[in-house]
Amino acid sequence: MSTAPLLRLAALLAVTALLSGCASLLGTQPTEPADQAQLAAWESHSKALESMTDWAFAGRAAVRSGVTGGSVQLEWTQVGTVSSLELSGPFDTGRLAMTGTESQMLLTDGKGNRRVTDDPEALLKEQTGWHIPLATLPRWLRGLPSDSLSALSTSDYRLDNHGRLTNFTDEGWEVEYARYEDVGHLTLPHFVELTQKGMRIRIVVDSWDSGQSR
Numbered sequence: 001m002s003t004a005p006l007l008r009l010a011a012l013l014a015v016t017a018l019l020s021g022c023a024s025l026l027g028t029q030p031t032e033p034a035d036q037a038q039l040a041a042w043e044s045h046s047k048a049l050e051s052m053t054d055w056a057f058a059g060r061a062a063v064r065s066g067v068t069g070g071s072v073q074l075e076w077t078q079v080g081t082v083s084s085l086e087l088s089g090p091f092d093t094g095r096l097a098m099t100g101t102e103s104q105m106l107l108t109d110g111k112g113n114r115r116v117t118d119d120p121e122a123l124l125k126e127q128t129g130w131h132i133p134l135a136t137l138p139r140w141l142r143g144l145p146s147d148s149l150s151a152l153s154t155s156d157y158r159l160d161n162h163g164r165l166t167n168f169t170d171e172g173w174e175v176e177y178a179r180y181e182d183v184g185h186l187t188l189p190h191f192v193e194l195t196q197k198g199m200r201i202r203i204v205v206d207s208w209d210s211g212q213s214r
Helices: 003-024 036-050 120-128
Strands: 054-065 068-079 082-088 095-101 104-109 114-117 157-159 165-170 173-183 186-196 199-209
Touching: 036 157, 036 186, 095 120, 104 120, 114 120
Parallel strands: none
Antiparallel strands: 054 068, 054 199, 068 082, 082 095, 095 104, 104 114, 157 165, 165 173, 173 186, 186 199
16 A cells, blocks of 8 residues: 555544544534523533632733734732732833722832723723723633623524533624633633734633632
């Protein structure tokens, strides 16, 4: 037997393995739209996520807006409605920290300069050039839509067979989850991609503190 068919067979097997690996990231691929079993699993899964009110994570984000972009180290702590986040990256001061709620935040840069704002997203865009959806990120990062799932059209989201969101459209953003991992008795996203009108944010979570053991 010539080597050409063997090489083609090896290539086919490699591609098949790669596709199988991608499919297994989220378990069995979702049906369209979600069936009753998936919705029942979602009810249990989302209830556990909703109970997670105090949490923290450390990770990295790659941001692209048009032809510009950059990568940042990201630490986020959430206590109820109060967010505290720190970004280290390609800024003039090398570091930005924000603490507060979606309606008012204190921003501190790497030089110690402070500003209070009632429009945190606008101020962060002024500092970085990036539109980052701060108000909805606490829910999206946990694998939840900004409101209930029933508030979304059935054509705007997909669930896997474990009742976890694989992708959805919410408030003008496309949100996609490429990997979940178990954190205690919860299952949380470890790779999230957000896209909107030329803006793309990819977040990789290195570690979660679900706050469940406190």
